[in-house]
Amino acid sequence: MTEDVRRVFRMDNEVLAFRFTATVSDRADRTPRERLTDTERLRMWLEAAGLDVADVSPTDLKDAVELREAIYRIGSAIAAGERPEPNDVRILNTIAAAGHAKVALDNERAGWHLTQTTPVGDALGVLATDAIRVLGGPDRGRIKNCEGPACAGLFLDTSRGANRRWCSMNTCGNKAKKSRITAS
Template sequence: MKAPQEFRFNSGRLSLDLPATVRRRASVPNDVLAPPGAPARWLRDAALVADLPDLSLAQETALRRLRETIWSLADAVTRSASLPTEAVEHLNAVAAFPPPLPQLDAATATIHRIATDPFQAALATIAQDAIDLLGGPLRTRIKACAQPDCRMLFLDISPSARRRWCSMDRCGSRAKGGAFRLRLKESDHTC
């Protein structure tokens, strides 16, 4: 049996993967960045840092604040509501830090990303992706999972733009299974 992944990276954009670290936001929220070391592991697993960093409490708090900032902005977009000014200001401030610069290694022909402050560069990368998404033409494709207790944000890139769930394997399967059980129950009562 395959071990469950600690983090989900299936929202369609890096900036939406960060808010996905709060699962079941609409019912009993589960912050997967809460365990010790989880914020550093998320940064590594998101390929924002090469090595597992030792994060200070202030850095972990900054990552969580960016997560909630992006959540509030993207959630407002899904509801066609006005963007919260304070959240926009915070996102812009975080995005102002220089992102890591790509450098080509001549010996291995691989790319290394160089930053004077890898943590701030990682946050800037996430914030810049969020600005690109929220201010660009794809903003209308940001959706919240239709499963009532989930509400994970995702980018719907399906041709018809009719995707309903964050994942067919998770919430889509639960929704379809629940609908099937309801139909069976209703058919039992009509017999």
């Protein structure tokens, strides 16, 4: 049985790599919620992100979680004005370098083509490359942790005044607004 991907994952982050880090929610809570609970969940998430793979092994899942947490820690360090841990940078660069995905124009849309030999490694390479682009890009000063209740998710604040506080207006922004209304 396949689950509805949008019920399981939050897919609304504009930055692909940060959307991937959102597969753990309530990061600032005492018990963060892991949504990549098994290999099928990772396959589902990749498919929803346009990175179709037929199979995910337990090792793939372990690599994916390792990459995800490295991205999250580097992004949070940058948001706090700190230097990322060299080991996290090493994980990110290694996974990016190992990928063999090619981008192609398919039906007027950009799509990823993965190899048949290492499709999951290629997909993780795409995510790592996207992370590098943002974490080391000209807008790196706009990387923030969400201020939503217990969220702490990463997002890129592209607002003109650079004053966005939530990873998404529809979820965390709304929750914060509602709690303000009930409090007053």
